[in-house]
Amino acid sequence: MSTERDLLGIELKAILKASKDNIVITDGKGTVLRASPNCKSVYGKDPSYLIGKNVNDLELESIFSPSITKMVLKERKEMQVLQQTQTDRYVMATGLPVFDDDGSILRVISFSYDLTEIQSLKEDYEELRAKMQRYQTEIQELREKDYELEDVVMKSKATQQIWQLVQRVAKSDATVVFLGESGVGKNVFARALHHGSERKEESFIEVNCGAIPESLFESEMFGYEAGSFTGANKKGKAGLIELADKGTLFLDEIGELPMAVQAKLLKVIQEKTITRVGGMKAKNIDFRLIASTNKDLKEMVKEGIFREDLYYRLNVIPITIPPLRERNEDILMLAHYFLQKLNKKYGTNKFFHASTIEELTSYSWPGNVRELQNMVERLVITAESRTIYPDTLPFFLQNDKPASENNWAIDRIEENHKTLQDALEEVEIRWLKRAYKQYKTTYEIAENLGLSQSTVVRKLKKYNINAKMN
The missing domain is CATH 3.30.450.20 (PAS domain)
Structure with a gap:
């Protein structure tokens, strides 16, 4: 044994x-x-x-x-x-x-x-994140100091009234909530509100409430003390609310906050104090609160998915920004404003054809100002000629405006110094392409264009528009 x-x-x-x-x-x-x-x-x-x-x-x-x-x-x-x-x-x-x-x-x-090496990497990562956050804040502050009125493009009566209201309430510390669809420019007006306030020299901290997971919300917003949980930075970390001290805290898309998080946020708004995760001592925080949402908060209160007390805390001065389709006069001004900025960015010198402007102003813009800005950037990058014609618009084919199309088509031919034969061929190609997309067979194309089927086949082949059609 x-x-x-x-x-x-x-x-x-x-x-x-x-x-x-x-x-x-x-x-x-x-x-x-x-x-x-x-x-x-x-x-x-x-x-x-x-x-x-x-x-x-x-x-x-x-x-x-x-x-x-x-x-x-x-x-x-x-x-x-x-x-x-x-x-x-x-x-x-x-x-x-x-x-x-x-x-x-x-x-x-x-x-x-x-886990020393892994922990070291985590701490380096946290330190880098803190530096990035600080640099972003500093960059934002520089942008705010360089802020110009042209950042808020105003032509319509509705936009001018909103701007006047923003200017009036900017000097106060009252809570403002911007309402409106996604992409209407709520964050632009929020920054304008901060710039017009007495806090303009301090930080403007923008928080996308829908982008922070509920499990991380408390540590991200309130910060944490050293060693408060596994993987925490040994030096601790300041939260986003703490970074907004003396400045402005902008809570974008506040309607996305879960109920449990709403209660914690309400306490901060009421008491203007925070306690870091793992900490014992509350810290006084002085900030001006601005919020925004694309949701109907009042309806959410009725449905029981948004706290009523938080709703009334936010709804001190509600400002509704109408969608772009309801302020048609702003479309042209915004399009030219974005075109000017993007021409400078990409070193180009492009401009809109008059027919393109007609298409831009008649479009409904479901994505609002953000969609318009992205569209202008796409046109500046992809348009072959200096003139931006309607056929470069992805939504152009939804409209059937042959008269308008003929007008700009002639302008394009003249710009490219083409002969009459070139012009005729271009028109012929456009008719064939349109018919090719609309009809299923070459017989149908021939019937609707008043040509023989053999002629249609020959021309499709000539212009390389051939497809498996009978």
Whole structure:
């Protein structure tokens, strides 16, 4: 029997020595019985120093900080904790209890995985994020100082009235909520409100409420203290609300906030204090609140998915921005404004044909100002000639305006210095392409264009518009 015990001891020593992970074995009272040789590199102590000592004493010496064995003995189940050792290493310790037949803890076996490099990468990442956030804030502040009135393009009566209202309320600290469809420019007016206020020299912190997961909302918005949770930056982190101190906090798409988060936000708005995650002391925060949403908050209150008390806190000065289709006069001005900026950005000198302007102003723009801006950028990049013609618009084919098309088509031919034959061929190609998209067979195309089927086939082939048609 003793021989078998000796063999088990030899095997156990071999396992402890061969293991790349640190292994510590204690009895049911927390006294260290065995420890793997790599204890010194991880915990700064030789196994001989640890063996015979109780984990309570080793925790007091900050060798095991905190002691996973102590936690297992208390909870009587498998536990896991992140430790920081005296050798400045981070290890993930897992403790497993071993029970005897009576249910008493006979042994506790703990495994420690060295995560120092991973933790270092996390801290570097957090530090980089903090720097990026600070740089973005500084850039935003510079932009606010360089702010010009042209950033708010106004032509329609509705936009001018909104601008006048923004100017009137900017000097106060009253909460403003901008209402309107996505892409109407709520964030532009929010920045204008900040720029017109006495806080314009301070930070303007914009938060997209729909982009922050509920599980991260509290730490992102309120910040956290050092070591408040696994993976936290050891120096702690300021939240977005704290960064808005003395400045403006803009909560974009506030209707996306879950109910649980709404309650926490309401408390901050009411008390103007925050407590970091893992912290005990509340900090006073002075900020001006601006919000925006594309949802009907009042209807959401009725449906029970938005807090009524938060709704009334926000609804001090509601400002509704109408969609672009209801302020048609702004379309032309905005299109030319974006064209000027994008010509400068891409080093081009393009301009709209009059027929293109007609198409732009008659379109409904479901994506509002954002869609118009993206469309103008697309046209500046993709248009072959300096003149931007209607056929470069993706929604142009939805309209059937042959008279208007003929007018700009002639202008295009003249611009390209084409002969009469070139002009006739271009018109012929356009008719054939349109018929090709509209009809299923060459017989149908021939019938509707007043040509023979063989002529249609020949011309499709000539202009490389051939397809598998009969």
